[in-house]
Amino acid sequence: MSRALRIGLIGAGWVTQHHLVGWQALAGRARVVAIADPSPERAGERAAQFDIPAVFASAEAMLDGAELDAVDIAAPRAVHAELVRLVAARGLPILCQKPLAPTLAEAEQLVADVAGSVRLMVHENWRFRAYYRDAAQWLRDGRIGKVKAARLTLATSGTVPDAEGQYPALVRQPYMRHEKRMLVAEVLIHHLDTLRMLLGPLKVEAAALTRTCPVLAGEDGAVIQLATPEGNGVGVFASFAVHGAPPAQSDWVEILGETGTIRLAGDTLSCFGENPAAQVYDLPTCYRDSYSATIAHFIAGLETGAPFETAPEDNLETLRLVEDCYRLSGFERDTRG
Numbered sequence: 001m002s003r004a005l006r007i008g009l010i011g012a013g014w015v016t017q018h019h020l021v022g023w024q025a026l027a028g029r030a031r032v033v034a035i036a037d038p039s040p041e042r043a044g045e046r047a048a049q050f051d052i053p054a055v056f057a058s059a060e061a062m063l064d065g066a067e068l069d070a071v072d073i074a075a076p077r078a079v080h081a082e083l084v085r086l087v088a089a090r091g092l093p094i095l096c097q098k099p100l101a102p103t104l105a106e107a108e109q110l111v112a113d114v115a116g117s118v119r120l121m122v123h124e125n126w127r128f129r130a131y132y133r134d135a136a137q138w139l140r141d142g143r144i145g146k147v148k149a150a151r152l153t154l155a156t157s158g159t160v161p162d163a164e165g166q167y168p169a170l171v172r173q174p175y176m177r178h179e180k181r182m183l184v185a186e187v188l189i190h191h192l193d194t195l196r197m198l199l200g201p202l203k204v205e206a207a208a209l210t211r212t213c214p215v216l217a218g219e220d221g222a223v224i225q226l227a228t229p230e231g232n233g234v235g236v237f238a239s240f241a242v243h244g245a246p247p248a249q250s251d252w253v254e255i256l257g258e259t260g261t262i263r264l265a266g267d268t269l270s271c272f273g274e275n276p277a278a279q280v281y282d283l284p285t286c287y288r289d290s291y292s293a294t295i296a297h298f299i300a301g302l303e304t305g306a307p308f309e310t311a312p313e314d315n316l317e318t319l320r321l322v323e324d325c326y327r328l329s330g331f332e333r334d335t336r337g
Contacts, residue, residue, distance in 0.1 A: 005030040005299065006064055008092075010059045010083055011074035012046045014173060015097065019074050019123075020050045022291035030299050034066035037075075038257040059083055063090050070095065070302065073296075074123070076175070077102055081110045084120065093119040095298045099189060100315055102181070104323040111312045115163035121308035122315040126190035127197040128293040129286045131269045134279060135255070135262055136198055143275040144257025147228075150199060152191055153252040158240040159213035159220045160247075167213060167239055168247035180206050180332070182218030184209065184325045188238055191251070193232060193310075193318040195226070198255065201317070202226045202234060204324035209331035212241035219331055226321070250283070 005073075007023060009016060009032050016035075034054040037043040043055045056062035063071075063086070070093040071246045073083050081101045082322060087094050100122060101107040126132070158169025170177050179186055184223070196202055203226060210221035224236040253264040260273020271277040294310075301308050308314075326332055 004028055005069040005302065006033045006067055008034045008036065008062050008068040008071045009046075009052070009074060010036050010062070010071060010087075011076075011097075012039060012042035013074070013076070016046060016047075016074045018291045019072060019097075020046065020052075020289065021240060021288060022295040023072070024050065025292040026296060026299055027119070027234065029303075030070075030295075032072070034060035034062050034068065039181070059086055060061075063087065063092075068176070069094055070298075072123075073097060081106055082109060083116060088114040091118060093156050093302055095121050095123050095124045095295070098193075098315065098320055099185070099322075100312060103122050103160045104316070104319045106209055107294075107312075107319050111149075111316060113191055114312075118306075120312050121132065121301065122310045122312060123298075124193050124315065124318070125290040125294040126192070126309070127151075127194045128297070129290045131264055131279070131281050131286060132194055132198065133293075135253075135264065138262055138271055138277070139198060139255070143277070144255065144260035144262055144273055146258045147199060147232060148256050148258060149197070150255045151237070152189065152195065153236075154188070154238040154249060155242040155245045156240050156249050157242055157245045157247050159216060159247070160241055160243055162247070167215065169213070172331075176218075177215055178217050180217045181322075181326065182216060183220050183222050183240060183320055184224075187240075187249075188222060188224075188236065188325075189318060189322050191236065191238070192321045195236075196318060198229060199234065201229055202267045203229075204321055204328060207329040209325065210328040212239075213321040222329075224325055247290060250275075252279060281332060 012255050032052050035043050036056040036059045047055045123130050130146040160165050206225040208223045209219040211219050214219050220240040221240045222233045226234040250266045256264040263270045267281050267283050269279045
């Protein structure tokens with residue numbers, strides 16, 4: 001390309017620090033030239049930290065006042081749909097933080113509304129983490145033969161009060177406190193998407209959601225049973241309320257095949273059986289680099305015209321799993337009384 005793409009960023013909240021590090025990694029190919037957020041303080045801080053030349057109080061003002069080639073939407077999920085429509089009306093390619101909308105119905109309507117008008121990719125970075133990309137390659141290489149079963153565990157003490165009476169997960173991301181759909185819609189959406197990437201299509205067979213933390217609006221525990229089209233079982237056990245567990249999130253995954261097993265245990269990915277292998281990762285680096293890899297995939301798609309791995313239609317499949325978890329669990333009905 002003759003010049004770097006000019007990117008406008010909508011949002012200046014917690015997650016945007018990671019988006020902006022990802023954009024910095026693409027120096028020469030793309031650059032964030034404008035940022036918009038209703039909070040001038042937050043937008044100004046991000047602009048100063050990442051050398052963004054223009055700051056705007058609204059997405060509309062940014063679209064009117066800046067020369068842009070694409071837009072990165074990293075605002076709260078409640079406004080994703082309206083922002084995607086706003087940017088699509090200007091004909092600009094869009095990278096939108098997951099999910100496209102708070103509910104499946106809203107997301108389906110959004111995808112129908114903008115279909116064919118602009119290029120749109122969902123920013124779903126979990127599947128771009130290095131250990132999951134390597135696990136996917138091992139599966140493609142046939143290291144463990146045909147997959148027969150899988151399970152994923154996420155156990156943290158994020159919603160257990162610490163010595164100061166604080167909830168670590170809510171200190172890190174305070175907005176979680178008020179989300180009526182918390183663990184599945186905000187956190188496990190990543191894991192469900194990644195399991196789809198690794199194993200193919202999935203169906204939710206059963207789900208039980210629970211709330212332990214009294215200050216949460218939504219759930220902090222989930223047990224989910226899924227199945228592949230071949231009838232192979234996939235289990236998910238997740239809780240933010242595990243006494244004795246570390247407050248930080250760490251995935252534990254086991255994929256059982258006919259000739260071997262792939263296991264992710266924290267920072268170590270191992271393959272057992274006929275084709276053994278092991279790889280240790282630096283987890284903070286993997287987390288940071290997943291944003292860079294997601295953004296690089298978006299830019300590569302714009303440069304080459306190749307399809308996006310996390311196109312809107314793909315994200316809808318993940319959102320259907322999320323919706324089924326709430327529907328089958330009855331959690332929302334039960335908490336309404």
